[in-house]
């Protein structure tokens with residue numbers, strides 16, 4: 001029998017490792033569709049995936065339904081080319097044609113109107129001032145249909161203010177989340193993702209994030225200032241028996257001061 005070669009830093013593709021470590025696009029697309037239906041009573045067909053990187057959400061979206069369309073927006077030409085090539089391999093011709101790859105700044109780029117815009121994995125935290133953040137939110141507002149929904153995520157809790165490293169073992173590698181530096185005066189947060197392999201090799205700083213740690217009330221206020229009429233927070237559930245997060249997010253107005261939490265924010269153009 002042929003021996004399967006172990007993954008090493010040289011052989012691995014950092015985008016593949018990223019997707020396996022931090023993304024769950026089947027969950028995300030299912031959640032987007034469910035939330036859109038819950039608020040608008042309509043079916044969501046067109047989405048815009050901001051900060052799309054390898055455009056995994058867009059791929060999963062067009063695969064869900066034959067009438068689904070996705071606009072995948074990213075600043076970086078290199079990552080968009082990767083996304084295009086990968087999608088070509090992993091989608092049928094018809095699915096591939098329903099993904100529109102757009103090189104541009106999510107803060108200013110116009111696209112045809114969509115039902116839902118997503119900004120996942122905290123990517124919009126690149127905007128470090130209120131005016132920059134509101135400018136981005138106003139652009140998403142403009143790109144949405146009248147009953148459009150904007151979905152974004154956030155993390156927080158006192159651990160978010162700490163400099164720490166967290167390792168998670170995967171089958172062929174270890175994912176390391178490195179909250180490298182945090183400045184409480186500005187809330188500037190520098191984070192890295194490193195990958196480590198069984199042969200001792202590693203990919204240091206495979207991804208680098210220069211963010212501002214935004215709080216939920218700040219994000220909510222900026223969304224309202226950009227014009228969104230209803231803004232709800234959905235907190236991730238907790239399984240007491242297993243002592244870990246569940247895959248469900250609940251709409252709530254009050255929750256425990258957990259050390260580390262993840263939330264989705266659902267912002268609608270219409271008041272609900």
Ligand SMILES: C[S@@+](CC[C@H](N)C(=O)[O-])C[C@H]1O[C@@H](n2cnc3c(N)ncnc32)[C@H](O)[C@@H]1O
Pocket residue numbers: 022023050051052053054073074075076079104105106107120121123126
């Ligand atoms: C954290 S990754 C996004 C990953 C992916 N969307 C996810 O859900 O995990 C951040 C991506 O945002 C892109 N990016 C950063 N600033 C941007 C901007 N202003 N407009 C569009 N894309 C931007 C980067 O090129 C990078 O590919």
